[in-house]
Amino acid sequence: MHKTIVIGGVIGAYGAKFLAENNEVTLIEEHKNENQPVHCAGLISKSGFERLKINPDKFILNKVRGAKFFSQNTSFEIRTNDTKAYVINRKMFDNELLNSAIDSGVRFINERAIDIQVSENFIVETKSSEFRAKNLVMATGANYKLHRKLNLDVPKFLNALQYEIFAECESDMVELHLTKDFFAWIIPVMDYARVGIAGYGNVKEKLDNFIKNLKQHRKVGEILARQAGLIPIYTPKFKTEYKFSDLNLRLAGDAAAQVKATTGGGVVMGCLAARHLADKNYENGWRMEIGNELYLHLMFRKFLNRKSIKYDDMLMLANKHKHIFYSADMDIASKLLKNLTAEFVRHPLMITDIFKILF
Ligand SMILES: Cc1cc2nc3c(=O)[nH]c(=O)nc-3n(C[C@H](O)[C@H](O)[C@H](O)COP(=O)(O)OP(=O)(O)OC[C@H]3O[C@@H](n4cnc5c(N)ncnc54)[C@H](O)[C@@H]3O)c2cc1C
Structure with a gap:
């Protein structure tokens, strides 16, 4: 042996x-x-x-059983009847x-x-x-x-910070609030949520600002725990x-x-x-x-980051083509790629960047 x-x-x-x-x-x-x-x-x-x-x-x-995506002015959600993920x-x-x-x-x-x-x-x-x-x-x-x-x-990496905190949210939907370089998340746990952010630079400032904004329209309580870490970025070679x-x-x-x-x-x-x-x-x-x-x-991430100034338009487009996303798998990105319809891909918002990134 x-x-x-x-x-x-x-x-x-x-x-x-x-x-x-x-x-x-x-x-x-x-x-x-x-x-x-x-x-x-x-x-x-x-x-x-x-x-x-x-x-x-x-x-x-x-x-x-689903996820809600938020941009500055709009949102898009995938809500199913089945459990999609566990916390x-x-x-x-x-x-x-x-x-x-x-x-x-x-x-x-x-x-x-x-x-x-x-x-x-x-x-x-x-x-x-x-x-x-x-x-x-x-x-x-x-x-x-x-x-x-x-x-x-x-590898290169993103900084990440997360608080366990009382935050008003739906108990069976995760939230992803798109940011320029990544996103902030709200993940319902039990009577509290995991609220975090990943990105470049000072993530504490970003997370504190995110929570400050959240407090303007939701009940947010005290921080129960703080967890920081790095998220390495996949590099093919x-x-x-x-x-x-x-x-x-x-x-x-x-x-x-x-x-x-x-x-x-x-x-x-x-x-x-x-x-x-x-x-x-x-x-x-x-x-x-x-x-x-x-x-x-990685390609989807690059695509999203290129589109960061057009998140509102992207989410509106996603709303029109919701069916594409329902059978998506959190891990298997190729499933989403296979579901993309010609109409969706040919949309002016998509076509140039998809080709720039893939080829
Ligand atoms: C804020 C945040 C949120 C995340 N959320 C999710 C999520 O929701 N879902 C998901 O799938 N992934 C998530 N991730 C990523 C996930 O946590 C990691 O991908 C996963 O933990 C990787 O496991 P690992 O065993 O490689 O590393 P780790 O879980 O970090 O384990 C490595 C272990 O090795 C030990 N170690 C290191 N060096 C030594 C040494 N010299 N001697 C002895 N022991 C050593 C460390 O102490 C550590 O315990 C998140 C990451 C962050 C930062």
Whole structure:
């Protein structure tokens, strides 16, 4: 059996379980349970859980059946009768995947990997020990300290900030308020909501302004918790597999920027990619499964950002072609592309930019 060290959290734990089928796996993760900082809105598609073959029942906090999009002066909504996504408790979710990895034979080390040496083996140093293996997986999230130490590429990223706060909103609809570079979100949880924003620059100022505006027409209460983080931007050529003579290093999850550029969601895509960690050719394996989808998300994001001054017109157009969006899948962008009608694509608002971005 080959020895493999995995450093990281939820994506690392999910991948470690697959690796453990043929490897002796050590998972090094500095956080566990209560001390785990959450930097996630916890919105995961129902279809995503099905794809990952994970039963979400234990960690569901709320169910949502649609989304409302807001621009400066108008809005557009997709409201269905079915549950489309779950709002989950990330700590419980992460813990479940960790326990599942441990049950599959993965050795868990609850420590920080302080340093990595590359010699005959990877030597991963923690405060109390050293671990050696020829295979290393870094699923270290959007913390690129170890990338820099090993001279690996680092993706570009957006800043994100989220408050858990009492905010008046529909209990089963998420809200996306389009901004110049991304969007602000309101995700109903139980008797509170996760209200956040991602973008470039000072997101605290942006979020505080967003909430100030919200307060003008809705009841908004006190902030219960603050969560900040980075959202890596998917880059098609970002290298996720490195060779150091006979040593093999693989990156997964946010560490590999396997994140949907439309929404910043990385849990489903990261897990789908991590299933390929045990493949002979990892880079090829995960790209075959989700590379095109991540690329399309990136193209949609570029398209939206180009249109930021025309969001009102875009949402009005979307309202006229609502049927296109009803069977869309939060993760599989190609489904939306397939649904686009000639009439929609040929609209003057769409046609020039679609071609500029795709070709
Ligand atoms: C504000 C915000 C909201 C988001 N909302 C959503 C959402 O609603 N839905 C969604 O799908 N995605 C969302 N995301 C993205 C999602 O959180 C990430 O894509 C996902 O957590 C990636 O998982 P990961 O395992 O790669 O990284 P992480 O979840 O960050 O886990 C990495 C773990 O590795 C540990 N680690 C790092 N370095 C070391 C080290 N040297 N030694 C030991 N341990 C180490 C870290 O402490 C961490 O626990 C959001 C992100 C942000 C910032």
